[in-house]
Amino acid sequence: MDITATYTDLxxxxxxxxxxxxxxxxxxxxxxxxxxxxPFNGGYAVFAGLSTLxxxxxxxxxxxxxxxxxxxxxxxxxFLDHLKKFRFKGDVRSVREGEIVFPTxxxxxxxxxxxxxxxxxxxxxNILNFQTLIATKASRIRSVAPDxxxxxxxxRRAQGMGGYHASRAAYIGGFDSTSNVRAGRDFGMPVSGxxxxxxxxxxxxxxxxxxxxxSARPDDCVLLVDTYNTLRxxxxxxxxxxxxxxxxxxxxxxxxxxxGDLAYLSREARRMLDDNGLGYVRxxxxxxxxxxxxxxxxxxxAPIDVYGVGTNLVVGYPDGALxxxxxxxxxxxxPCMKLSENVKKVTLPFKKxxxxxxxxxxxxxxxxxxxxxxxxxxxxDPFDPYRSLDLSSYEYEPLMNKVLEGGEIIQTSxxxxxxxxxxxxxxxxxxxxxxxxxxxxxxxxxxxPRIRSERDRFIKELRMVK
Amino acid sequence: MDITATYTDLxxxxxxxxxxxxxxxxxxxxxxxxxxxxPFNGGYAVFAGLSTLxxxxxxxxxxxxxxxxxxxxxxxxxFLDHLKKFRFKGDVRSVREGEIVFPTxxxxxxxxxxxxxxxxxxxxxNILNFQTLIATKASRIRSVAPDxxxxxxxxRRAQGMGGYHASRAAYIGGFDSTSNVRAGRDFGMPVSGxxxxxxxxxxxxxxxxxxxxxSARPDDCVLLVDTYNTLRxxxxxxxxxxxxxxxxxxxxxxxxxxxGDLAYLSREARRMLDDNGLGYVRxxxxxxxxxxxxxxxxxxxAPIDVYGVGTNLVVGYPDGALxxxxxxxxxxxxPCMKLSENVKKVTLPFKKxxxxxxxxxxxxxxxxxxxxxxxxxxxxDPFDPYRSLDLSSYEYEPLMNKVLEGGEIIQTSxxxxxxxxxxxxxxxxxxxxxxxxxxxxxxxxxxxPRIRSERDRFIKELRMVK
Numbered sequence: 001m002d003i004t005a006t007y008t009d010l011x012x013x014x015x016x017x018x019x020x021x022x023x024x025x026x027x028x029x030x031x032x033x034x035x036x037x038x039p040f041n042g043g044y045a046v047f048a049g050l051s052t053l054x055x056x057x058x059x060x061x062x063x064x065x066x067x068x069x070x071x072x073x074x075x076x077x078x079f080l081d082h083l084k085k086f087r088f089k090g091d092v093r094s095v096r097e098g099e100i101v102f103p104t105x106x107x108x109x110x111x112x113x114x115x116x117x118x119x120x121x122x123x124x125x126n127i128l129n130f131q132t133l134i135a136t137k138a139s140r141i142r143s144v145a146p147d148x149x150x151x152x153x154x155x156r157r158a159q160g161m162g163g164y165h166a167s168r169a170a171y172i173g174g175f176d177s178t179s180n181v182r183a184g185r186d187f188g189m190p191v192s193g194x195x196x197x198x199x200x201x202x203x204x205x206x207x208x209x210x211x212x213x214x215s216a217r218p219d220d221c222v223l224l225v226d227t228y229n230t231l232r233x234x235x236x237x238x239x240x241x242x243x244x245x246x247x248x249x250x251x252x253x254x255x256x257x258x259x260g261d262l263a264y265l266s267r268e269a270r271r272m273l274d275d276n277g278l279g280y281v282r283x284x285x286x287x288x289x290x291x292x293x294x295x296x297x298x299x300x301x302a303p304i305d306v307y308g309v310g311t312n313l314v315v316g317y318p319d320g321a322l323x324x325x326x327x328x329x330x331x332x333x334x335p336c337m338k339l340s341e342n343v344k345k346v347t348l349p350f351k352k353x354x355x356x357x358x359x360x361x362x363x364x365x366x367x368x369x370x371x372x373x374x375x376x377x378x379x380x381d382p383f384d385p386y387r388s389l390d391l392s393s394y395e396y397e398p399l400m401n402k403v404l405e406g407g408e409i410i411q412t413s414x415x416x417x418x419x420x421x422x423x424x425x426x427x428x429x430x431x432x433x434x435x436x437x438x439x440x441x442x443x444x445x446x447x448x449p450r451i452r453s454e455r456d457r458f459i460k461e462l463r464m465v466k
Numbered sequence: 467m468d469i470t471a472t473y474t475d476l477x478x479x480x481x482x483x484x485x486x487x488x489x490x491x492x493x494x495x496x497x498x499x500x501x502x503x504x505p506f507n508g509g510y511a512v513f514a515g516l517s518t519l520x521x522x523x524x525x526x527x528x529x530x531x532x533x534x535x536x537x538x539x540x541x542x543x544x545f546l547d548h549l550k551k552f553r554f555k556g557d558v559r560s561v562r563e564g565e566i567v568f569p570t571x572x573x574x575x576x577x578x579x580x581x582x583x584x585x586x587x588x589x590x591x592n593i594l595n596f597q598t599l600i601a602t603k604a605s606r607i608r609s610v611a612p613d614x615x616x617x618x619x620x621x622r623r624a625q626g627m628g629g630y631h632a633s634r635a636a637y638i639g640g641f642d643s644t645s646n647v648r649a650g651r652d653f654g655m656p657v658s659g660x661x662x663x664x665x666x667x668x669x670x671x672x673x674x675x676x677x678x679x680x681s682a683r684p685d686d687c688v689l690l691v692d693t694y695n696t697l698r699x700x701x702x703x704x705x706x707x708x709x710x711x712x713x714x715x716x717x718x719x720x721x722x723x724x725x726g727d728l729a730y731l732s733r734e735a736r737r738m739l740d741d742n743g744l745g746y747v748r749x750x751x752x753x754x755x756x757x758x759x760x761x762x763x764x765x766x767x768a769p770i771d772v773y774g775v776g777t778n779l780v781v782g783y784p785d786g787a788l789x790x791x792x793x794x795x796x797x798x799x800x801p802c803m804k805l806s807e808n809v810k811k812v813t814l815p816f817k818k819x820x821x822x823x824x825x826x827x828x829x830x831x832x833x834x835x836x837x838x839x840x841x842x843x844x845x846x847d848p849f850d851p852y853r854s855l856d857l858s859s860y861e862y863e864p865l866m867n868k869v870l871e872g873g874e875i876i877q878t879s880x881x882x883x884x885x886x887x888x889x890x891x892x893x894x895x896x897x898x899x900x901x902x903x904x905x906x907x908x909x910x911x912x913x914x915p916r917i918r919s920e921r922d923r924f925i926k927e928l929r930m931v932k
Contacts, residue, residue: 009621019665155588193479198797320782331664
């Protein structure tokens, strides 16, 4: 499935037709992307998907089957003629891919003709919500296993073709490699894998299977030891093969446990291997892992060197989705907002910038400012009128840059390696209390005095008018 | 992203090379697909994804970039020459798409040369696990709203490109339409949608926005009433426009509530509409819905006619994945199995068939039999040696048919409409106790006397040998 411009919700096209019909198509609009709640009840998210999004936006078109289909749905000829020439010619300003981001703050802004900005809404959210969710999940797993090898094994349980970008995002969040060959091919990530139970089953016995596999992969041999009985058959056979390999001047790289009590089995395996002078053989483990199970294995001092993580990583269990939204903040050069009974759902007007304030190298607070404001010395809680923060003693840096201009990519995210390193360096600057799993500290995101006063003025006006 | 044969885990290719090297590539293998636990703690699953899978299997190839990439990974020339000619030439036997299926029973069998069967494992699971999960979720939502209109709104929060097949599966599970235009185009499903908050924001006021929208969509006008204030502004403005439409001989189709307390607001909205003689205007609701919220709204007698369900549907919340597996059951014409410490994880040998037994039109029990067995009169619990079921008074039907032969599709699932109707008719035959959400009755799946005795003999032999 190649993504075309019908990769959207019907109402985006319905709206686009209304804009077209009323001569509003080319009025300038600014839309903000932000989320309201950090995934996994955590304290942050790792922003991912930007490069994927920019590439798709750059090439987005309605193909002939799209136009034919829309004609069949009753869209008007004149509008379809317009769509025939559609391309996304707007600007995108964004924080860097791999940036650590927080609820409420804008992470990306689309500034384009209303018709274009409307049509791409669904696409923007679909790409960014998912990759950000998975990169965040991966970073949590990395945080409990900083010195272990982490491999993404999830494709078979991934949400269909979602698995493709899941592997990309997992790498950004700190995984070392993936089993997903196609993702490895397209994104230039390391790929890895071991052997299958079915191979062991298909050979006359386990020892034969291990010997055949080791001779086919002498330099990269990891034996799967749980097809029949891990301790009585798998590990003893692996030891036999490791000794035979030593006779040929080779070394068995590792064994993999894929079932049973991983803490107990890894300890027994380590002892059996060490007793046979195989201290160099590494132990890999897989089977329903996530950050909590790995943390528990670590607390039990399970001697596991490599973790293969599948389902819980690639589907972002238990959340399954990030709640990112795309909200109009300017139309025809006029700042605008959506009211709500709930102040937390009121959107913020203006074209924006984010300033990140830090102290002694530690990230401390983010301020949402208008794009023409310079350093501010005080910011306000977006929801609580009585809370403010003095920022005068902090260093600051702007986080958003223009990445797409007139539909052309003017700043890429760089290769995946660079994005991954950036995410890792930014997480290292975030104090640990924001990274803990249980009741993390809430990172301060505030609004500038200008945004605050304009928002409050708008709320009053709108409430009076209605 | 077009799916090529590298849409797989690396270990499938590593294994394939070992088979190739050891002259085992063309030995016949049979793999079973089954799952161990019904999703959502429910009592069944709706099998979906078959047609997608068959189309992909039929066209699966390694393209030149795949082969170049694998060469770079160190795969051997001779093996890559073999992959250059790769196509899937095996057979697939399967239950019908839309069938109601249960844990432990095989739902699809792949019979092919070992190399081919191994390479497609990841793909088979990736497609079937996800669509089955979502069709099942959709069927649960349908079960609490049998007479309501259900629309899939999920693409923006879907797991990246997973959203494409999520919409397909939701339709199979009983949804009426989707907002996902591309899925509607490709799968021939009805699409629907209303209006956007941003449209209302972009117009001088809400009433102007409603008037413009209604004149652009006079026959299909659903007004979104919560941009500013639902009861004080949105609904009164909608009533004004409905009256104006009546003056032109048109009828407002509906209003949509997208925030707030849907039970309270829908009741108030109904009353306000009815008081103005607008009993025909329907009420649509959306915002974080799932089967539990809709059931609760129904219990509160909320007068809602149309539900738009997004995130929780398309990501299969809270499960996120179905645990389907792909296990070797025959190799080189010899039945085989994988042992495990846990009897529930022992696989079943043989090429298989499923017989479904029913009584008075009600589905009652499924038996896993070998593919050459005819009607059996007793089946055994797969895990508990002391439990059996007398089947002599039941009607029965075989569930699996050959759908792919020698790589060619010989039986299609038919169009989506037909699959959806089949799912609905099969769910209607399933007694309600299997469909309830809380502690559903466990549907009986048993094994034939032959499978039982062979399995027990294998376990003894394998335990003795190892």
